[in-house]
Amino acid sequence: EPLEVVAPSGNRMYGLIRRPDPYLYPDLCFPAVVLVPGGINPGRMAAHGKDAEQLAGAGMVVVTFNAEGRIDTIAPDKDVRSEGSEDYNGFRHQDGLCEIVQQVLAWPFVTADNVGIATQSYGITMGAGCAGRYPDVPIKYLVDGEGPPDSYVTTHEPSTLDGDPSND
Numbered sequence: 001e002p003l004e005v006v007a008p009s010g011n012r013m014y015g016l017i018r019r020p021d022p023y024l025y026p027d028l029c030f031p032a033v034v035l036v037p038g039g040i041n042p043g044r045m046a047a048h049g050k051d052a053e054q055l056a057g058a059g060m061v062v063v064t065f066n067a068e069g070r071i072d073t074i075a076p077d078k079d080v081r082s083e084g085s086e087d088y089n090g091f092r093h094q095d096g097l098c099e100i101v102q103q104v105l106a107w108p109f110v111t112a113d114n115v116g117i118a119t120q121s122y123g124i125t126m127g128a129g130c131a132g133r134y135p136d137v138p139i140k141y142l143v144d145g146e147g148p149p150d151s152y153v154t155t156h157e158p159s160t161l162d163g164d165p166s167n168d
Helices: 049-057 091-106 121-133 151-156 158-162
Strands: 002-006 012-018 030-036 061-065 110-120 141-145
Touching: 002 061, 002 091, 012 049, 012 091, 030 049, 030 091, 030 121, 049 061, 061 091, 091 110, 091 121, 110 121, 121 141
Parallel strands: 030 061, 030 110, 110 141
Antiparallel strands: 002 012, 012 061
């Protein structure tokens, strides 16, 4: 299912919702997870695609999205670019992720006390930043797949990820 969320900045972010078939499981609630891609990659289609499908098939609601300024690379013909500019998983991206989590928490088919965030690689900066800056949002868990263990990488050198040495 398509997802459109307006970030606190006013920019629209686009994503996908994968969930157990509502026709097979009417009126049931499921745990949910928001997947955050690694690097400065888009997440709507490319990141965690097979993982998202497997998790949904196993009984979870799975949300993938393009953070502000990111466009699908797996389906560029669809031109699904979230509005805004790249923030390198900084405050604007963290705020947008928080808005997505809050919307997920409100969905009637989601178990509101079982919503988490799963990050990959440099995506830990967005996920941990969101959870840390918004302690009142009931995020049940944060799972990271090989995020940088060194805070220098996540706080001082995000611009090196864009391939433009002029802003390192």
